[in-house]
Amino acid sequence: MAGQSDPHVSLFSAEELEFMAEDELVEIVPNMRMEPLNLLCGDYGPFFPQMVTQVPVWLAIALKKRGKCSIRPPEWMSVESLTRILESERESQDVFQVLPFHYVEISKLLFDHAPGDIPDIYMVRSLIEDIRDVRFHKFETSLESFEAARSSAVRINNLSAMEVNIARPFVSRALQAFYKHTSPDLVPNAETVPNRWQQPADPGQKRTLRKR
């Protein structure tokens, strides 16, 4: 995989993730007639005016820039579905809702290139921002409790590409440090000896990361 040249920062930059997200499919409504496009990544078209067809995001944006189509926002990008997702994100502390893997990138691409095609764009934009904030906060709280689990792995479902990418540098370093400090030649019997330096743990705190 083409990674960023500096491995210490992050495996991928945000721009690289955006590039990968451009391979996702969206529906467009062309306003021109065109033969099918036979590309390496697949065949798209034929294009007829007012006939909905599926193309990758990069192709949709290229056609949109030339004024040849309008982009149909995906179903999850409607106000109703985003409101529902935001509510259920706020309800449960442990579970992440199912969203497209590239939802941050796709929504940003559509906001930038096809703002006229999205109904209630301000509402949609702020809903997506809220969802992202809630999810990231939830992610941080679940990372807080993972040191209590004394495990060298974390399991969190349904994180999106961008969220993982933001957290990756920190989490990998933290896990490495925990791994180093729990190695048996440093802490001979960490499991059996209760740690007298540790502050009393909150009894209400759950091991959220082991769920599901």
Place this chain on the structure above:
Amino acid sequence: MANYYDLDDIIAEEERVSVVFRKAVNGVGIDASAETDCVEIDSKVELPFWLAHELYLRKVVKLKVPTCFNQKTRLELGADAACVDLRSRCPYFYEFGCKIARLFNSCEPETRVEGRDLGSFLLSAFENRYKEVLAKAHSAAFAAASKCFTLLTKEETTMYEAAQSSMAAFKKWRMGGPRFQKASILGRKRKPTD
């Protein structure tokens, strides 16, 4: 040794350890203020860790627990781990601590009274401070961050900076807008969108 070419590893080994000589040693200039070039038995000297380590393996010196892991620091860390200024005590607190702890663990039982639980102490110190770093790393503004930043050790700083830079890169991307700007002449008649 973790990594031969790791600069941090090398600098961490420069940390001072106080040792007590078990034997009299002739012809060494370890103590600069001494009149003669010899170290008497039972004299207490501070040596860099790499030297103390080698001498210890040859049973020339006895190790003492370094000041940054003494009882006072332990009590402070037990009270409120996040507020303790570990950087001024030892910038490589964990790295150095791990090296020392391995040495204490490997030695015979009667001499390892003080440093025995150093490993678990390091772990709990890291656990308690980790929460604080995590809470601030992805969110804190730069102005507020600089205050707590001065308390962190080298290892915590790398974690913290990694989180900050990845978050900053994401924010830059999000605010960036379309990569290719429209020529001004094209958009003149339209109302600027957002």
